[in-house]
Amino acid sequence: MLRERILNFVFAFGLLAVPLIAYVSDAPFVITLATKVAILALAGVGLNIALGLGGLISLGHAAFFGIGGYAMGILASHAQSYTLLTTWPFEIAGTKSMLIIWVVALASSGLAALIIGALSLRTSGAYFIMITLAFGQMLFFFAISWPAYGGEDGLPIYLRNGFPGLNTLDPIQFFTITYVILGLALFLSSRLSKSRFGLALQATRQNPERVEAVGMRPFNIRLTAFLISGMITGLAGALFADLNRFVSPSMFSWQTSGEIMVFVILGGVGRLYGPVAGAALFILLEHWLGGINDYWQFLLGLILLGVVLFARGGLIGTLVGREVAHD
Amino acid sequence: MTDPVLSVRNISKSFGALKASDEVSIGLLPGEIHALIGPNGAGKSTLISQIAGGLRPDSGTVEFLGQDVTTLGTAARARMGLARSFQVSSVVPDFTVLQNVVLAVQGATGHWMGFLRPVMKATGLTEAAINFIDQVGLTGRYTIHAADLAHGERRKLEIAMALALSPKAFLLDEPMAGLGVEGTGEMTKLLDQLRHKAPILLVEHDMDAVFKLADRISVLVYGRVIATGSVDEIRTNSEVQRAYLGEEAVL
Ligand SMILES: Nc1ncnc2c1ncn2[C@@H]1O[C@H](COP(=O)(O)OP(=O)(O)OP(=O)(O)O)[C@@H](O)[C@H]1O
Ligand SMILES: [Mg+2]
Numbered sequence: 187m188l189r190e191r192i193l194n195f196v197f198a199f200g201l202l203a204v205p206l207i208a209y210v211s212d213a214p215f216v217i218t219l220a221t222k223v224a225i226l227a228l229a230g231v232g233l234n235i236a237l238g239l240g241g242l243i244s245l246g247h248a249a250f251f252g253i254g255g256y257a258m259g260i261l262a263s264h265a266q267s268y269t270l271l272t273t274w275p276f277e278i279a280g281t282k283s284m285l286i287i288w289v290v291a292l293a294s295s296g297l298a299a300l301i302i303g304a305l306s307l308r309t310s311g312a313y314f315i316m317i318t319l320a321f322g323q324m325l326f327f328f329a330i331s332w333p334a335y336g337g338e339d340g341l342p343i344y345l346r347n348g349f350p351g352l353n354t355l356d357p358i359q360f361f362t363i364t365y366v367i368l369g370l371a372l373f374l375s376s377r378l379s380k381s382r383f384g385l386a387l388q389a390t391r392q393n394p395e396r397v398e399a400v401g402m403r404p405f406n407i408r409l410t411a412f413l414i415s416g417m418i419t420g421l422a423g424a425l426f427a428d429l430n431r432f433v434s435p436s437m438f439s440w441q442t443s444g445e446i447m448v449f450v451i452l453g454g455v456g457r458l459y460g461p462v463a464g465a466a467l468f469i470l471l472e473h474w475l476g477g478i479n480d481y482w483q484f485l486l487g488l489i490l491l492g493v494v495l496f497a498r499g500g501l502i503g504t505l506v507g508r509e510v511a512h513d
Numbered sequence: 514m515t516d517p518v519l520s521v522r523n524i525s526k527s528f529g530a531l532k533a534s535d536e537v538s539i540g541l542l543p544g545e546i547h548a549l550i551g552p553n554g555a556g557k558s559t560l561i562s563q564i565a566g567g568l569r570p571d572s573g574t575v576e577f578l579g580q581d582v583t584t585l586g587t588a589a590r591a592r593m594g595l596a597r598s599f600q601v602s603s604v605v606p607d608f609t610v611l612q613n614v615v616l617a618v619q620g621a622t623g624h625w626m627g628f629l630r631p632v633m634k635a636t637g638l639t640e641a642a643i644n645f646i647d648q649v650g651l652t653g654r655y656t657i658h659a660a661d662l663a664h665g666e667r668r669k670l671e672i673a674m675a676l677a678l679s680p681k682a683f684l685l686d687e688p689m690a691g692l693g694v695e696g697t698g699e700m701t702k703l704l705d706q707l708r709h710k711a712p713i714l715l716v717e718h719d720m721d722a723v724f725k726l727a728d729r730i731s732v733l734v735y736g737r738v739i740a741t742g743s744v745d746e747i748r749t750n751s752e753v754q755r756a757y758l759g760e761e762a763v764l
Contacts (some may be wrong), residue, residue: 374629377629377630377631380629380631380633382624382626382632382635383625383628384617385612386607386616386619388605389616392605393606395599396604396674397616398588399565399596399597399603399621399678400621401589401617401620402588402619402625402672403588407625471613
């Protein structure tokens with residue numbers, strides 16, 4: 187427990203220190219990499235609530251990531267072209283305000299999570315995995331065939347969206363935004379896991395029949411977890427789109443769902459900082475191995491295989507031992 | 514006459530061609546232990562599931578506390594105070610004893626939508642849970658993981674979780690199974706205390722325990738209740754002898 191806390195602190199500090207050093211030594215590319223880690227970790231923190239706490243193996247979290255991304259893309263594209271989103275029943279204009287975009291991303295991915303969750307949580311096991319995957323793919327093909335917002339080519343946004351008092355185009359300032367949001371999400375996730383809801387959710391993962399026999403409905407508990415999980419991943423999608431100043435259907439692809447799951451598994455399923463460790467490792471591997479070898483995905487596959495076979499607790503589990511928090 | 518706490522009326526349930534419950538009627542009166550006995554596969558657990566809410570009967574009704582609960586879900590019945598234990602102990606393995614019982618205390622209130630405050634620091638919940646754990650004789654075992662408990666202790670933990678529901682009736686499916694002589698004695702004593710909290714519908718194969726505890730006994734064979742009566746009536750009932758007791762040679 188104590189070792190895990192120390193390790194969490196190391197990761198939190200490391201993710202802050204690297205871009206600060208990069209800032210001082212004028213290496214904006216490194217800051218961008220760190221920003222990417224923070225955002226992808228955020229997506230993983232979202233998935234980890236469903237997967238780690240709830241045992242819900244969702245292969246469709248790209249749906250929420252993509253919805254968050256398109257929430258940003260659609261709002262910002264209307265703002266940059268000075269056109270209205272809709273004129274009926276009332277006029278809605280685009281926006282370049284991050285805060286508004288985040289609220290829309292949270293609300294729309296939350297709504298999607300409620301709908302997808304309500305339908306897919308009636309199944310379990312392989313069926314659940316397949317249905318979540320199918321929803322992600324549906325949105326992927328919808329995005330491809332929707333010409334209004336770029337279709338297959340995606341949608342470029344020329345200027346990063348604004349945040350009051352900050353220059354978001356400055357890499358270190360944008361990094362700070364993502365870092366603070368990641369910190370808030372981790373705080374929420376930590377509190378959540380120890381709350382009444384967290385107790386019910388973790389019990390539902392292990393023994394839903396028992397949970398029902400003491401008066402709580404597993405379906406409602408899982409749906410709530412799916413909702414929170416989807417919203418956090420959706421917010422990450424909006425930030426990711428802002429980082430790249432570009433949204434494309436690939437955000438919806440099943441590879442994206444798979445990658446988010448890889449962060450969680452690499453770092454350690456159900457570990458608070460698992461997604462942070464996993465996303466950092468993933469980006470480092472992509473950067474290093476990708477630089478020396480075109481087949482880095484193959485090597486990543488080998489590493490993943492090793493983790494699943496020999497280090498079930500992921501990076502964090504291997505470093506601190508199997509014991510999971512119980513306070 | 515006092516009204517029954519629980520009454521099952523003409524319940525039938527088939528699995529394909531197999532009639533697991535065949536027009537079963539059974540009641541549970543305030544203060545009593547009503548034992549349900551019968552050979553393996555007679556349909557005892559199936560009946561318990563239909564009363565608890567996990568299985569929907571094909572026909573017939575379940576009435577609990579004067580209310581028809583036939584279409585109510587398991588969770589809603591549990592919150593009304595219908596507390597059960599399972600034939601195969603069913604607890605949350607990675608939780609501690611205390612967490613398991615806190616889960617039940619929280620479930621009884623129906624309030625699981627707390628997201629930020631740590632539940633194990635809510636003294637109201639933990640104090641209530643500790644009280645229930647003490648009542649079943651697991652004092653001092655609060656922080657042991659349920660998976661690490663001895664079999665008999667896990668049975669007691671299930672009873673503690675049942676107590677947390679402010680039970681109006683207990684449904685206990687073979688609480689003595691696999692306990693050994695000493696464990697069975699302890700469980701018998703515990704059930705004798707439980708009856709003062711709420712009546713018990715007790716499925717049990719251990720005839721010594723049944724005869725010691727039961728006020729009434731019903732005998733289920735091939736999904737049908739072939740007899741209901743006092744201990745003496747059942748002991749001397751020839752049909753029961755033939756169908757069940759004789760075959761096991763317990764008398
Ligand atoms: N879900 C199910 N699907 C099909 N058949 C079932 C199902 N559940 C139970 N049965 C069958 O119904 C019959 C009654 O089973 P049940 O478990 O209720 O018996 P029981 O009296 O509890 O037996 P035991 O003393 O062995 O616990 C058995 O023949 C069993 O195989
Ligand atoms: Mg049985």
